[in-house]
Amino acid sequence: xxxxxxxPQALSIQEGENATMNCSYKTSINNLQWYRQNxxxxxxxxxxxxxxxxxxxxxxxxVTLDTSKKSSxxxxxASRAADTASYFCATQSRTGGGNKLTFGTGTQxxxxx
Amino acid sequence: xxxxxxxxxxxxxxxxxxxxxxxxxxxxxDAMYWYRQDPGQGLRLIYYSQIVNDFQxxxxxxxxxxSREKKESFPLTVTSAxxxxxxxxLCASTRAWGNTEAFFGQGTRLTVx
Numbered sequence: 105x106x107x108x109x110x111x112p113q114a115l116s117i118q119e120g121e122n123a124t125m126n127c128s129y130k131t132s133i134n135n136l137q138w139y140r141q142n143x144x145x146x147x148x149x150x151x152x153x154x155x156x157x158x159x160x161x162x163x164x165x166x167v168t169l170d171t172s173k174k175s176s177x178x179x180x181x182a183s184r185a186a187d188t189a190s191y192f193c194a195t196q197s198r199t200g201g202g203n204k205l206t207f208g209t210g211t212q213x214x215x216x217x
Numbered sequence: 218x219x220x221x222x223x224x225x226x227x228x229x230x231x232x233x234x235x236x237x238x239x240x241x242x243x244x245x246x247d248a249m250y251w252y253r254q255d256p257g258q259g260l261r262l263i264y265y266s267q268i269v270n271d272f273q274x275x276x277x278x279x280x281x282x283x284s285r286e287k288k289e290s291f292p293l294t295v296t297s298a299x300x301x302x303x304x305x306x307l308c309a310s311t312r313a314w315g316n317t318e319a320f321f322g323q324g325t326r327l328t329v330x
Binding site for chain 1: 223225231248250252257259260261262263267273305307309311312313314315317318319320321322323324326
């Protein structure tokens with residue numbers, strides 16, 4: 105089963121608007137990460153937030169983490185057409201042999217001109 | 218340039234055949250992962266390896282096999298026991314410990330003909 109569930113599954117906005125995506129997960133984690141995937145390509149890492157952090161910024165990205173609710177959100181401000189992609193959250197947890205990285209179901213973002 | 222390379226980019230398999238997907242990294246990462254992605258879906262973990270000569274099953278290991286004889290290489294074999302192998306396969310690597318981002322290959326699209 106997948107660790108993360110993302111909401112919404114799809115999001116369509118106009119250029120310049122903000123886009124917010126949410127992620128919920130099930131078990132305890134070391135950190136939560138967000139990735140971007142352009143159609144038919146590999147994933148690219150965007151931002152990592154540790155389990156003891158509550159908010160993190162990187163350029164136009166803002167990520168929050170609420171470990172009590174087992175949820176995270178990704179905010180993309182002032183969106184651009186080039187932001188059109190799928191966005192995935194991933195949780196990293198410690199297993200007996202090291203780190204395990206588990207992905208959510210993803211949000212498809214479309215930014216229209 | 219450091220990175221992770223998957224080959225081939227496209228692969229066609231006849232019913233009943235085994236095929237092997239290649240994944241090589243020169244990032245000196247200890248941990249490597251294989252994921253399967255179906256159209257419009259998230260990533261599901263097939264196998265992962267934290268160290269040479271050791272690997273663990275992920276959520277959907279049935280019909281797949283892996284080996285980890287070298288740190289740089291983590292090939293995935295899709296066996297004839299995998300009933301629905303047509304999918305996009307992604308390989309990733311990370312450091313084994315600590316808060317660490319994943320680096321992805323560009324993927325292999327496998328189609329059963």
